Amino acid sequence: MQNIFERENVDVAWCPGCGNFGILKLIKEVLEDLAVPKQQIVMVSGIGQAAKTPYYVDTNMFGGLHGRALPVATAIKAANPELTVIAEGGDGDMYGEGGNHFLHTIRRNPDIIHIVHNNMVYGLTKGQASPTSQQGFITKVQVSGVSNEPFNPLGVALSLKAGFVSRVNIGNYAHAKEVVKAAFIHRGYALVDIFQPCVTFNKINTYQWFKENTYILDDTYDHTDFDKAIKKAFETMPMPLGIIYQDKEHHATFEEHLRGKDTRPLYQTQHDLSKIQELFNGY
Amino acid sequence: MTIEELKKYNGRNGSKAYIAYKNVVYDVTQSPLWQEGEHEGLHYAGEDLTIQLSGAPHGEEVFKNFPVVDTLEAYESQNSTISSLPWTFKMKVERWYQKYHPHPMTVHFPIALHLFAAGLDLLFLYDQKEAYALSVFYTFLVATIMGFVAMIPGILSWCVNYNLSTYPPFIIKLIVSILTLILGILNIGIYLENPDIVYSSSAFGIIYHGIVLLTGLSVIVLGYYGGKITWGDHSKMKTGQTIKDIHENEGILLKIPEEKNELLKQQDHQGLAILIGGAAGSGIDTIEKILSEAFKAYGYYVFSTKEFMSRVRGGSNSTLIRISDTPVHAPCWKVDVSIAMDEASLEHMQERWRSDTLVFADMEYSHNMPDIIPVEMKESAKKFGDLRYINTYMAGFVFGLLKLEKRALLESIGNHLKDDTLNVQVADEGYGAGTNVENITVAKLPQNNKQIMENLHLMDGTTASGFGFLAGGCNMVTSYPMSPSTGVLNFMASCSEKFTIIVEQSEDEIASLNMVLGGWYAGARAMTTTSGGGFALMGEALSLSGMTETPAVIYLAQRPGPATGLPTRSEQGDLNMAIYSGHGPFERIILAPGTLEECIECGYLAFELADRYQIPVIFLSDQHLADSMSTIGQIDFSAFEQHRYIIESDKAYKRYAETEDGISPRSVPGLGEGLVCSVSDEHDEVGQITEDHETRVRMIDKRSRRREMLHANAILPKISGNGNIAIIGWGSTYSAIEEALSLLDDPHLCHVHFSWVHPLGEKQLQVLEAYERKFVVENNADGIFADQLKLHGIKVDDMILQYNGFEFFADELAIMIENAVKEW
């Protein structure tokens, strides 16, 4: 049977073999498994190849500006806490152009799922370095190789006390699905950094490369131990996959903090005009 | 003047030498201590020395001797204080060194001793007693040692204070002192080798005495050049003349420029205008609130506004309070009463005095200014244990001076100050002092009417705008603070406890407007507050609002630019940016209220229009409108109908469905069976990305189709007067133009005020056709609105522009209008 989140009549703009296809399939399957009505889901994205994912999922979407998905997603969740809100995009979108929002969204802790397709390259603009590109990576712009230290989203998220920090490789489909599902279930901000090979513009970080340079954290790893998580976040070659950290305790989310128990969508609320009158008369 | 202008007066190459201290600019050109614009090789003319003075061996009293030429306008880096500077160890040493000057402390010993040794030696040569010989040697010995001791800090001083300057006196001093030291050591050697040499006339004997006498001369040279370095060249000062004389001869003491005064006398303002000056943080804000409310309670129409520097403490700020028996809503430049709460403010306010302005200042600095009436404010405040009581004391004083019944004042104090008992006492004492001022009557005291005033409300433009936004149903505010817009953010935050309003301080303005769009997309009525610099960052998101047809409300309170400009001053400079910001074609509305009533109306309308037309609406205010307080009549809030222009979607819902008027019914996620898809790329009716060229054209046409509706529903300009000469204004200039025209009382003039400034439609422009002549009044340098009119084919005869950081003052504007019109 066809997945209910399959969108009809769309012309998918990805290259054959791209890791994005796996992620799209995974998202649709997870949404179906969680049985959330599609009218209650909003996918928010920026601009990029990865950011096109919402165009191919049959649900509400707000395709915003490059780098700006997170503030939009945060506000949607606050305006209607009953919605399930996903912010999705590429590494350049989320960690580069939107880097400042990444930091402050973690601090706000809205109950949203943050999915970042990490292909270590700019796909849509045809192959420049991204914040997560490995040192030495040669492009038409970085002609003598990337010299900047790669951005470490896990380390950054942990340093800001994100409640759910994870990394998966789309090459390990079943494992990735488990983790993404856990991210949906987590109450509060949840980061999933997904390794996604770009077959067209990144000939270094291929399916094979990700396979060789990652390993899956096994059951003996306690992902509620913050100190251990910090260590894991900085491990390289191989890089750990799985839930790196999940806070045992629930911390009030952005919308809980602002609205308390009131989860009414804001379009249902109205100010009491007599109260405005009263306030005005006090001047 | 600004810090940049100040830099030009560096005293070099024949230019004048000015320095600034605590925002006052002094002329030090004549000072022998400031030759070629340098002081002690440490400080340079053309600079603000406020912070540096703390390292000087003298206090601020020295500035009193210099003529004052101007005030220094606020600039950003001024905010850094000594304590916030990162002091390294090296800097600490330098600072200690600059403050204590160890070289002058030690150098007097060797000078005196060498001279003494030389004198004694002359005595010895005359009468060769052994006692003299011994005294000469030991004095010389100690002189040489002390010479060495003085040289070390001297050289250090040269490095630290004078940066190894090659100014001749330094070089001469260096050579002479090294020579003196070498000769000294040589001489000591000669003597110790054979003390009897002093009696012999051998070569060594002659050398010994020669050196003793020579060093006596060399220290005179050292002393002379030392003096020259410290005190500069005295030759330019006439004998017997002090610095103070120079200053007084030039007549710099507070003086009112006469001609301008004559002009203004004819164009006076209505009611009574009181100007109160003081430093930031000295409580003039409080005094403004207390007095404004008290005057209103007593039965006067009140207008008040403040003029302040971009800093939290110090500086020189002032607040203007006008009271009248007819409504007042604009500031005037010349005042009837001026009260200085500190000395700097006297200087700051003087250009606003007429010859008959009553000026009050503390005893301490009023004595040398003949026309100033001394008030014992400092002493009285001190009696209550805190100088900060000056503000309450002076509030009482003003009420007493005007002989108004004090109940209204004391009640107002109770409303505004927490520990009111002591404040009430202080005010009471001030009131007493005010009533005791003799031989002075305040001529223009207006008539009060408590009944009328009871039905009016006193508030600033910020608050009125806030009420408008509340009435418009605003329930989400996401902003990054920026003067002068922050007041509305504060107001909305203060309301968030009584009403369902989400208020979030965003990480930057980019996030602010993107959050606003997220909010509207999900069904909120969201807005952001910002000023020019912040709005500049919002361009892309504004464009996103246009493309996704997501409503947005932006409260843009203007301040002078470019860049950070004058953060606390006023200008109508952002209209072009508001009209053209954002790439690509899309519709927007710009509202620019001019009165408190219009602030409420436009605040409400901003949300209504944004929601109805699915476009961004920019509410243009400015520092003047935001921060000025006056009275507003009763507003019936039940008249503000609450609409929500959103529909429940069905399964086939298309967010961008083609319609006749271009407006596609808007639904929100979760409301109905359908899905709401919005994208920033060009899209089809469903909201799916497309590059089909026909769809592109259809979509642009659809989005722009609503322009006709905007034109049809635009607010028409407000007209007052029947003349055939139009004085055209927009936004916050409304009240100043109204008052200026009433002062001019010329039947040919007519005020045409635009509160809907974009888009300009035929209906609005037709209104202008009736006028023979058109003058545009704008608080900016370029005549931005005049350009818009010209673009729409309107002939503008002349522009009356002001861009000095101040809003228009009614009395001055009257003259400007008169002059402009006269020329035609």
Ligand SMILES: Cc1ncc(C[n+]2csc(CCOP(=O)(O)OP(=O)(O)O)c2C)c(N)n1
């Ligand atoms: C303000 C702005 N700057 C630049 C761009 C151009 N741009 C679009 S996507 C992109 C980077 C895409 O890289 P990434 O986010 O890693 O996504 P990918 O395409 O690799 O999935 C850039 C630079 C833009 N759309 N907007």
Ligand code: SF4
């Ligand atoms: S460019 Fe790279 S990331 Fe984009 S679709 Fe092609 S393979 Fe995937």
